[in-house]
Amino acid sequence: MASSCASSVPIFAFLGLSPLRPKAPRFIPVAWQPPPHSWVKVNTDGSFHNANQAGFGGIFRDERGFFLGAFSYKATAFSAIEAELLAVIEAVRVAWLRGWVNLWLETDSSMVVHYFKERNLIPWRLRTSWGNCHQIVSQMYFYISHIYREGNSVADVLANYGAAHAGSHWWDSMPQFLVSSFGHDLNSRVSYRFA
Template structure:
């Protein structure tokens, strides 16, 4: 847990507000009064580095200087470092302290199987792949899907199923769900025979149980499609299905009598690279200012919030009132318009942006990504560079953004295509 500094009422010595534990562990020779507050070392919402320099030095002083101070009118709050949103949960706490061991859910069982006419040692390999019920079920459901039965280790066998190329979303779901259902039906029948009153494996009944479970899953995912055909014919029909495309024209809208700043964020978790981009335009769609700035952040939402905050600060610095900021991040826009944030990791960014928005009467709006392509390019451009790019005219703006900029200015629409997975038709 780490404290986020706002009014600084927490203990200077004993609370973890630096991220490195209590300050007392680094300064054992000082008198550690519990009445010493963090706010005692803050002047005009800035760190009093002169007073801090008498207590801590070196890397710790440099680190404290980099800690951002929030609003002095609000209370300090705790953030849970193990959670992405900073909110404590028992699940994250347990995962943080537990000892993770390699799970071996299926172990070889030194008994004879109950599933074959000639009993064999009941191993996982035999039971789920090579037994008589397994052989029947895998062939019956696999062959119409174009998946041939080959004896392999369990992991390789399932991997081959799940890597089979699908024709559409429904076909993909069937391929992914069938192995899970077959293994589950095999297991519950095994337990019924070994520990219950069931005397043997009824293969035909198991076949119908697989179909019933599959139908229940498909009805949830695709309520408009009814599985009423025999399995072979059903597979032939499903392979021919194509989703209905919902096509919408999306056009960047010009601000009426005001300026509008479109923003976007680009975040690459694996490459640890991020960037924010945006473009400010007048009511004629002409560029006023554009930015593409490499940044560091912990999540995509944080980068999106940083892009909007930068745009709000630019609006304030240049004295534009009653302007618009538009972003394709619906989550961040809703936080700003609803004036609330459940994500503690970006709470300070949201609150700072809201304060600027109140001062400058900024309206925050959501737009589709297809109507935000210029800002999208600038953000991606920034994430691939080391230095910021600030453009005050078209000649300074990265050349790759020209195409999207002129399309927006000429009010040329882009096509937003979305497929309704639950609404399909036969080709």
């Protein structure tokens, strides 16, 4: 047994690899959480493959995790962060129009969370829209948080739908293509992120 282990060391050296095992991966549990009583939670996401294939989407849910509505748009965007920002701008606009003024917005983009603190970093094409979004948010009870993408799968499905389908879409009842990922969240099932 010792001779076979010893003979493998030169192979590692020849390939420029260490025979030592790398550090074991960490598994981070990720689960979608409902908002507090009388709040609405919206999860948003952007999808960007290229300027001709970009989209964004979002889903609104109540304190029990029940479906309130969802949107998906084909986007005119020139980067992934623009698609993410467009999703947030639309989510805030819809919430305001529907009177959902206790709003928890959750995104898998840590940059979007940062942009709420540093407005001057926004891409210039979106500065006016972002300023309008901030004006609405200032009149709401508003909270924003980051979630790993493993916990944002429903919004991801909507963003990809937007990238693949022309126009804008709003659903008052849940579309069939969301049922599986929505059920995963509603049952508080845990996904794992490998770090």
